[in-house]
Amino acid sequence: LFAPALAAAMVSDRRQLHIFFFPFMAAGHTLPVVDMAKLFARRGVRATILTTPADALSVAASLNRASEAGHPVETLLVEIPPAEAGVPEKLADTKSAGAQMDFLMSTARLRDPFERLLREHRPDAVVSDMFFPWSGEVAEELGVPRLIFHGTSFFSLSLSDALFHHPPPESSAGEEGGLYAVPGLPHRIEVDRSQIPDFRQQKPEFAEVFVKMKQAEKICFGVVVNSFYELEPEYADHYRNAMGMKAWHVGPVSLCNDDDGDRSARGAGAGAGVVDPDNCLSWLASKEPSSVVYVCFGSVCRFTAAQLREIALGLEASGHPFIWVVRDPAGKGDPSSEQWLPEGFEERTAGTGMVIRGWAPQILLLNHEAVGGFVTHCGWNSCLEGVTAGLPMVAWPMFADQFYNERLLVQVLGVGVSMGGEKRYTLREDERPLVGAEEVARAVKVLMGGGGEEMRRRARELREAARAAMREGGSSYGDMGRLIEELLGRQTTPVHAGD
Ligand code: UDP
Numbered sequence: 001l002f003a004p005a006l007a008a009a010m011v012s013d014r015r016q017l018h019i020f021f022f023p024f025m026a027a028g029h030t031l032p033v034v035d036m037a038k039l040f041a042r043r044g045v046r047a048t049i050l051t052t053p054a055d056a057l058s059v060a061a062s063l064n065r066a067s068e069a070g071h072p073v074e075t076l077l078v079e080i081p082p083a084e085a086g087v088p089e090k091l092a093d094t095k096s097a098g099a100q101m102d103f104l105m106s107t108a109r110l111r112d113p114f115e116r117l118l119r120e121h122r123p124d125a126v127v128s129d130m131f132f133p134w135s136g137e138v139a140e141e142l143g144v145p146r147l148i149f150h151g152t153s154f155f156s157l158s159l160s161d162a163l164f165h166h167p168p169p170e171s172s173a174g175e176e177g178g179l180y181a182v183p184g185l186p187h188r189i190e191v192d193r194s195q196i197p198d199f200r201q202q203k204p205e206f207a208e209v210f211v212k213m214k215q216a217e218k219i220c221f222g223v224v225v226n227s228f229y230e231l232e233p234e235y236a237d238h239y240r241n242a243m244g245m246k247a248w249h250v251g252p253v254s255l256c257n258d259d260d261g262d263r264s265a266r267g268a269g270a271g272a273g274v275v276d277p278d279n280c281l282s283w284l285a286s287k288e289p290s291s292v293v294y295v296c297f298g299s300v301c302r303f304t305a306a307q308l309r310e311i312a313l314g315l316e317a318s319g320h321p322f323i324w325v326v327r328d329p330a331g332k333g334d335p336s337s338e339q340w341l342p343e344g345f346e347e348r349t350a351g352t353g354m355v356i357r358g359w360a361p362q363i364l365l366l367n368h369e370a371v372g373g374f375v376t377h378c379g380w381n382s383c384l385e386g387v388t389a390g391l392p393m394v395a396w397p398m399f400a401d402q403f404y405n406e407r408l409l410v411q412v413l414g415v416g417v418s419m420g421g422e423k424r425y426t427l428r429e430d431e432r433p434l435v436g437a438e439e440v441a442r443a444v445k446v447l448m449g450g451g452g453e454e455m456r457r458r459a460r461e462l463r464e465a466a467r468a469a470m471r472e473g474g475s476s477y478g479d480m481g482r483l484i485e486e487l488l489g490r491q492t493t494p495v496h497a498g499d
Pocket of ligand 1: 297381
């Protein structure tokens with residue numbers, strides 16, 4: 001897919017560019033940032049991932065593959081100062097939505113170790129996570145350009161900024177069934193007021209972090225976006241022109257995993273209960289093309305046992321073969337616990353259904369020809385991975401940017417169908433209205449049956465556009481090159497022979 005490294009960063013009169021990549025320690029952030037670092041390494045950049053000891057394993061397999069392929073990515077360990085009692089070292093070890101927020105806020109303790117690494121290594125730039133606004137302050141103090149990685153689309157960046165500056169007025173509560181038409185966007189986009197995050201109510205301290213994140217955007221060098229221009233041109237333009245942000249789109253970054261070995265290794269150490277990729281592939285090989293629905297809700301969503309049972313019954317009732325990835329059922333921390341499955345479920349669905357407990361090689365499975373649709377929670381990586389695999393999607397958002405991504409899939413791109421009528425933003429699984437088995441079955445039938453034809457056609461077009469964007473001459477390939485050039489142009493250190 002990619003031309004061999006052009007060594008753009010190594011032209012004779014300049015030093016090799018060195019970039020630090022510092023993702024938030026969650027699969028939805030770490031995996032795309034590792035992919036991005038691999039892409040920069042292929043273009044001749046010296047790329048270094050900053051990771052914590054607790055998280056290093058989740059990136060190791062992918063990085064080994066990059067080394068074997070001759071484009072190594074370095075790692076530096078950020079030593080974590082002790083957290084307050086009760087805060088786990090890893091997001092994957094958190095047992096509740098509240099603990100996830102505590103973990104997120106506890107990452108501010110990484111400021112000093114990060115500063116030490118930046119002083120010691122003096123990279124030419126740092127790409128750091130939006131959840132680390134303090135990293136922008138440190139970088140500015142040291143004169144290192146900081147690029148922010150938000151891990152979401154231009155669409156959702158534009159929508160959340162519009163809502164930040166123009167929140168729905170209190171007086172319109174209840175009007176139009178709670179729908180709010182967000183002002184100033186390229187399309188008329190309506191969001192349900194119950195789906196707009198209210199951080200002050202959920203966790204007041206996080207509201208402060210959010211404001212700091214917005215302030216950090218004002219002092220950053222720019223933003224790198226895991227998206228491609230042809231996917232959301234109006235919003236890429238809106239973000240740059242109307243909002244005045246300097247941004248480079250460099251995705252879909254998951255396309256750097258260009259063979260099954262890479263696709264199996266991605267995130268292989270990230271979760272408990274990793275399934276054998278070969279088992280999945282041989283199971284899929286026995287299925288008709290485009291016949292299987294892949295169901296997965298990312299790395300942090302939780303469900304109640306009651307909701308898991310409804311999903312199981314709905315998948316069974318749909319009559320379509322399925323792969324269902326169930327992570328940490330019912331928050332029990334034990335993917336082998338069976339209480340959440342309806343009695344006799346696995347016997348009845350033997351041959352037509354596969355339940356993966358824990359972690360699945362998602363991009364490997366999505367790109368298999370037997371998979372024909374994707375039921376997703378609308379995490380941005382999953383949305384983009386679905387688009388890149390050319391799949392129509394059932395959109396079932398729960399929190400974070402997921403409701404915005406749902407609007408993009410369903411309303412703007414026309415590759416998704418919404419599931420579940422009454423949905424509202426909440427991190428807590430026990431606060432979500434139960435989506436019944438009939439609704440799950442209905443959505444899967446639309447997706448996999450005749451109703452999904454137009455979505456499928458559109459998805460196939462986007463798949464080709466995604467691949468073209470990443471090829472030499474494509475829009476994302478070009479934007480990454482322009483970013484490299486701009487950073488090289490900032491180098492002031494005299495060049496010595498042998499540098
Ligand atoms: N993922 C995976 N296997 C799993 C669950 C998730 O490979 O069993 C990957 C998925 O491909 C995606 C990332 O983890 O790249 C999850 O990111 P996303 O933005 O979709 O959701 P989040 O986990 O942040 O809610």
